[in-house]
Amino acid sequence: MWINTLQLALRSIRRNLMRSFLTILGIVIGVSAVITMVTLGNGATMAIQNQISGLGTNLLQVRPGQRMMGPGGGPAFKEVDAEAIQSQIGGISAVAPEARSGATLVASGRNWSSSVIGSTNNWLITGNWKIADGREFTADEQRAGAAVCMIGETVRRELYGERPAVGEQLRVKQISCEIVGLLGAKGQGAFGNDQDDVVLVPLKTLQRRITGNTRVNTLLVSMMDNSDPARVKASLTQLLRERRKLASGDEDNFNVLDTKQLGETLASTTKVMTTLLGAVAAVSLLVGGIGIMNIMLVSVTERTREIGLRLAIGALEREVLLQFLIEAVVLSSLGGVIGIVLATGASYGLSALMDVPYIFNPGVNALSFLFSAGIGVLFGFFPARRAARLDPIEALRHE
Numbered sequence: 001m002w003i004n005t006l007q008l009a010l011r012s013i014r015r016n017l018m019r020s021f022l023t024i025l026g027i028v029i030g031v032s033a034v035i036t037m038v039t040l041g042n043g044a045t046m047a048i049q050n051q052i053s054g055l056g057t058n059l060l061q062v063r064p065g066q067r068m069m070g071p072g073g074g075p076a077f078k079e080v081d082a083e084a085i086q087s088q089i090g091g092i093s094a095v096a097p098e099a100r101s102g103a104t105l106v107a108s109g110r111n112w113s114s115s116v117i118g119s120t121n122n123w124l125i126t127g128n129w130k131i132a133d134g135r136e137f138t139a140d141e142q143r144a145g146a147a148v149c150m151i152g153e154t155v156r157r158e159l160y161g162e163r164p165a166v167g168e169q170l171r172v173k174q175i176s177c178e179i180v181g182l183l184g185a186k187g188q189g190a191f192g193n194d195q196d197d198v199v200l201v202p203l204k205t206l207q208r209r210i211t212g213n214t215r216v217n218t219l220l221v222s223m224m225d226n227s228d229p230a231r232v233k234a235s236l237t238q239l240l241r242e243r244r245k246l247a248s249g250d251e252d253n254f255n256v257l258d259t260k261q262l263g264e265t266l267a268s269t270t271k272v273m274t275t276l277l278g279a280v281a282a283v284s285l286l287v288g289g290i291g292i293m294n295i296m297l298v299s300v301t302e303r304t305r306e307i308g309l310r311l312a313i314g315a316l317e318r319e320v321l322l323q324f325l326i327e328a329v330v331l332s333s334l335g336g337v338i339g340i341v342l343a344t345g346a347s348y349g350l351s352a353l354m355d356v357p358y359i360f361n362p363g364v365n366a367l368s369f370l371f372s373a374g375i376g377v378l379f380g381f382f383p384a385r386r387a388a389r390l391d392p393i394e395a396l397r398h399e
Contacts, residue, residue: 010330023295024335026288027375031339031368032346033281038364039347041274043356059126060233061257062219062240074253076215079203081243085219089235091227096122097203098218101211105199106171107159114155116172116199118206119220126220134166134181137202145204150181152196172199175209229258282371288335289375296328296383321388328380329373336372340365 014020064074082097099118104111117123121136134150141148149170156165165179186195207214223232233256240254343365351358 019295020331023292024288024331024338026284026291027332027335027372028288028339028342030282030285030288031336031372032343033284034278034368035340035343035364036346036350037277037281038274039343039359039361040350040354040356041270041277042359042361043351043354045270045274046359047356058223058225058227058229059259060221060223060229060236061259062221062236062254063217063257064254075244076217077219077254078214078216081216081240082219084243085221085236085239088239089232091224091232092221093224094122094125094222096120096126096220096222097216098123098220099203099206099211099216100218101206103173103199103210105155105159107168108161108163110159112155112158114197114199116201116206116210118201118203118210120203122222123200123220126222129186130184132182132184133164134179136181142202142204145202145208147175147177147205147209148180148202149177149205150183150200151179152183152198153185154194154196155199156182170199172201173210175205177201177205233258285371285375288372289332289379292328292331292376293379293383296324296380297386299324299327299383317388321384324384324387325377325380328384329376332376332380333369333373336369339372340369343368 079097082095086095096119101116103116168179169176348358
């Protein structure tokens with residue numbers, strides 16, 4: 001019975017191919033929209049997490065003032081603050097004092113505006129930086145404030161083209177420094193900035209030869225993997241309050257940003273947006289289901305005499321019900337399969353265009369297919385029941 005019923009349903013679909021295609025078009029659009037939106041959303045979430053992790057592993061960024069971004073108004077830090085944090089707080093792998101300044105770089109007859117960072121070798125550890133060529137600063141170079149530097153890939157490309165830069169001279173404002181290292185490429189940062197457009201010099205070099213002061217803008221604190229972030233942050237806050245001589249009733253004149261927590265917050269926001277977009281796209285599935293119900297009702301009307309004849313020669317109501325129900329499920333399932341194929345191609349292409357990872361999610365694909373099949377059952381049941389309950393005599397008289 002099942003095989004005969006399925007053959008009858010497929011025969012009816014082949015009889016009106018164009019109408020069948022237009023019927024499943026809503027399901028195709030709905031399934032492909034849901035899968036594409038969810039896949040791109042998952043890719044965007046992964047991209048945000050990767051960019052945040054690129055800032056550093058278990059990284060705390062400590063800045064003066066109460067504002068996380070921009071000038072905060074609090075007194076700047078000093079290099080000894082970083083040394084105190086490293087020696088007095090447990091669970092910390094590296095601390096790097098960081099000072100920044102914008103500068104015009106000149107080399108090989110070219111010039112380029114970039115950001116100059118003064119720090120120690122710990123800056124490489126806190127930021128997960130690798131040295132692609134050359135070496136780190138020596139202890140003597142850091143103590144003496146020597147005219148040496150490391151450059152990012154963007155600076156190398158803009159000033160030296162395809163030539164190796166290690167060993168070359170680079171003019172940074174009024175000083176000429178020797179390039180001792182090339183930083184490994186990182187690409188775009190979490191906030192849209194080019195992480196490779198940077199020059200790293202020893203902290204004392206920046207303070208003595210470029211900025212002319214001993215201010216430190218940021219303290220980068222990298223925690224160990226097994227450390228308790230809440231405890232480390234509490235100890236860090238207490239130590240800095242003591243060093244900055246804040247009374248018990250005074251507010252902190254510095255802020256601590258946990259990049260891991262920031263990444264989780266941004267990823268959570270992206271997931272909410274992905275769910276919202278997926279829910280909006282799923283509405284088109286319901287529209288496609290209504291289209292299936294409409295066409296099935298038309299089909300019942302057109303085939304009234306055929307239904308009456310089947311009932312008159314002994315077909316059971318459940319067999320007629322099953323025939324039309326299978327026809328609706330086949331249409332919606334076929335639409336689901338086509339939608340999955342289109343969504344896979346669209347997701348792959350758009351992921352490359354948006355520069356986000358393509359993440360295949362078998363759960364979403366399976367759920368979308370099952371949902372499309374369920375739409376066929378839901379919206380095909382009413383027309384099928386109507387066909388099964390036709391009076392054979394009245395159906396045979398139908399013109």
